[in-house]
Amino acid sequence: MNTISTENFSPYCSPAILPQEPFNIYKKENPGSTVTFFNDSERDFYKMILIRNGEGILSVSHKEIPIQGNVLLFISPKVECVWRPLLETQIVYYCSFNREFMDLSLKNHRLAPSPFLEIGNNQVLDVTxxxxxxxxxxxxxxxxxxxSDYVKKYDVLRNYIEIILHETLKINPQPPTLKLSNSAERICASFHNLLEQQYKxxxxxxxxxxxxxxxxxxxxxxxxxxxNKTLKKALGKNTTALIADRTAIEAKSLLLSTHWDISQIAYCLGFEHLSNFNRFFKKYYHMPPCELRSRSFHHAK
Known part of the structure; x- marks a missing residue:
């Protein structure tokens, strides 16, 4: 069989065309060929895959799983997933979103508790x-x-993901993987409040x-x-990582929404030297801040 990548699913949602999109969704009817749900531009993306009337072999991290019927899959970042259909009469949806898209939802503690979005917790669920x-x-x-051109479309899309997560819990009810004490909840909430106050x-x-x-x-x-112990247990990341993640999100936001000098943005975010900010930013977005701003400008034109 020939192999098709996710770029072939939809001409609008190709990661090669829209590398800065935090969320994409693809649809393919009767794919007929092996589909690899993985590419370099989406290496750090969470993935949700819905297969209707599927019959074939699913390979996740080199483990082969026979599939027949309807399935919903949750795949962690950096995990390769390959679908080899044996029949053509099927529909495949592939939804992907990056860590930044998730982190924006974590502010409200809405998506964080879902066991289906824990790193390393790949799930394959049968669907009626x-x-x-x-x-x-x-x-x-x-x-x-x-x-759509709706300015708040990503808020809408996050709500749809939350709906899917709730439906998933109905399909496969699981006890929370983590039960926080009242003290831990207070610490997490207080930390997030302090964090958000810093980045206004x-x-x-x-x-x-x-x-x-x-x-x-x-x-x-x-x-x-x-x-550190409380945040790591509750959110899977220590204090340093959470601060860095929030700094990266704010850096990108300021670069795209203001005309401030990059050195001004770096200073606001606590970087005494521009070179340190450039290294930090490149680590998260795989490009220097000036390139991100330049790409955004050319894309807007």
């Missing part, structure tokens, strides 16, 4: 005919929404004051090791 009808409708709504940057003279885990621990009046 009644369930596939509803889930396919949601995927179709996402497919239309991502092509609307003027170039605004400089974040809490820059390292110890700064946050001091404000919360707890030991930094306790803060």
């Amino acid at each position: 005919e009644e369930q596939i009808f509803y889930l396919q409708a949601v995927f179709e709504h996402m497919h239309r929404e991502v092509q 940057i609307d003027i170039p003279d605004h400089i974040i004051t809490l820059r390292c885990p110890q700064d946050y621990a001091d404000r919360l009046m707890i030991h930094v090791n306790h803060l």
